[in-house]
Amino acid sequence: MATSNRVKTPPKNSIKFSITLSEEQKRAKSKILTTPFNFILGKAGSGKTLLAVQVALDKYFKREIDKIIITRPTVSTEDNGFLPGSLEEKMSEWLVPIRSNMRKVYNKPDLLEKMEKEENIELVSLAHFRGRTFDHSICIVDEFQNLTKQQLQMVVSRLGKHSTMILCGDRYQIDLKFSNDGMKLFTTSSSLVDSEADSDRIYRFDLTSPFDVSTCNVTSFSMTFVEIIASAIFFFSLGE
Secondary structure (H helix, E strand, O other): OOOOOOOOOOOOOOOOOOOOOHHHHHHHHHHHOOEEEEEEEEEEOOOHHHHHHHHHHHHHHHOOOEEEEEOOOOOOOOOOOOOOOOOHHHHHHHHHHHHHHHHHHOHHHHHHHHHHHHHEEOOOOOOOOOOEEEOOEEEEOOOOOHHHHHHHHHHHEEEOOOOOEOOOOOOHHOOOOOEEHHHHHHHHOOOOOOOHHHHHHHEEEOOOOOHHHHOOOOOOOOOOOHHHHHHHOOOHHHHO
């Protein structure tokens, strides 16, 4: 009989992550665990996405959620219409950074790939958010400062039962070339909630300290040559 090569899901509460959260991140995490909508703000290198990914994987491996949903605005290619390939292939280029963060947090690429194939980790285009409701999930919205007001309102309306949403952003990295950005809606308006009674369902945390990369288990963290080149091409293309 052939031996199965499928990666087994780790036992509950047995996960060892490759990073150690800072005290600042730990304070944010304790609040995220009890709040449906979480806006994590911070400059580049503050560990926003690392925190979101660590929280999501932690809850998933503890069997507290069924799925991790990941999305981010693509700004100039929002409808993904002219990009070749499947939806996953269209989104893949934009999600190289968050995949890299997942590897930093939990360096088990075979397991992470298995979770994607089985749609326990689902990469969703914003264009396909409308009409869906995410129950028993964690939704990570990366680079949310590049959402339009309409997109931000639509995204927060997709959260279902027993779910958490983490939106990561940096007010200093807004790439939109018009004034209709969701960051203004978030920072100047209370229209994201239906009433004052809902205000305790929204949490904002500003990460002020650069993330200490020495807490990453860099000896066990690895990226393939192709992933390194893809990451470099992606970041250089953003600057054009």
